[in-house]
Amino acid sequence: MQQEQISKFLKLLRMAQDIVVLTGAGVSTPSGLSDFKSLYNSKSLFQGYKPIEILSNYFLVRNPKIFYDFVMHYFSKPCEPNVCHQFVKILEQTGKNVTVVTQNIDGLHQKAGSKKVVELHGSLNEWYCTDCGQSRTFEEIKDLNLFDCENFGCHGFFRPDVVLYGEEIKKNALNDALRSFSNADTLIVMGTSLKTSLPFELIKNVFRGYTIISMDKDFVDFPQHQSPKMRIQEPLEKACKQLNFAIKKEYATHEKQT
Ligand SMILES: [Zn+2]
Structure with missing residues (x-):
């Protein structure tokens, strides 16, 4: 990223109060997922x-x-958050209201420390029995090699609490996404091609803010009348690394206070 672009990003960030960061697979692939x-x-x-x-x-x-x-x-395979997840966390540390709306199911935003995360497709970290409903973490499932439910008399099996093809997005996730999109003045779209319908519809019909920033190495098609104020068309990791540095520098005082 050139200095000019970094300055433009910081300027847009200064104007932001309520930020939604919409993330897709591109944010998690550097973690080896x-x-x-x-x-x-x-x-x-x-x-x-x-x-x-x-x-x-x-x-x-x-x-x-x-x-x-x-x-x-x-x-x-265990995965750790990468510089892109850190970027989202650092945005939060500037004192702005940041909500992450993610299509990812890996829980890496939470692991990086982000507080408000809406998981549109559920979470691979949470599993439940299809019959009695008892819940288990992915760690427990892996450690105990659990497939059949171990509860006496239960004939269910464990599955992750994720949205598969043919299943609906959970109502509370949808409502949280609707609320954050309609309240946001700034939207940052990272690592998603917007090919799935819901994120595209949220931008088209719900987001009423001023600023959209697109961060993806490819050119992403946005809905008509919702074109980004800024496109950072570079490998995500590289851009995030530079922006993390710049944001930390600009907001150093905030970080010290918290
Ligand atoms: Zn059961």
Whole structure:
């Protein structure tokens, strides 16, 4: 990023009070997490099935054990937040009201310290039994290698509390997203192509703020009449690293006070 762009970003940030940061897969890929999008589109078969088939409600209810093995195979590796998650956390440290609305299910924003996180597609860290509803963390599921519910007399199995194909976004997540989008004066869109309908609709119909900043190495199509005031078209990690430095410098006093 050139100095001019960094200054422009800081200027837009100075005007912001209520910020929504919308994040997608691009924010988590530097953490080494399997990118859902490429996984969905991957042609490689898992136990004879395409990933896109497996990650659906239809498949889960018919082949829960294969679904379970699939999740363990691709998502059980521990991951740490990266510089992009830190960027979002640093925004919060400037004293502005920051809400993260994420399409990711990895919980890395919370792990980085972000306080207000709306998980549109649920969380891989929370699991529950399909029959009795008892909940378990992903850590417990992994440690105990739990698939069948261990409660006496229960015939259920454990699944992650994520939104699969064929399932609806949870009402409370949707309401939280609607509220934060309608209250925000500034929207930062990071690492998502806006190809899924909900984030696109939220920007088109709910966001009424002044500033939109697009951060993605690719050119992202925004709804008509909602074009970004600023596009940072660079690799996310690189841009975040520079911005983290610049924001910390500008808001150093705030950080010391807290
Ligand atoms: Zn159970």
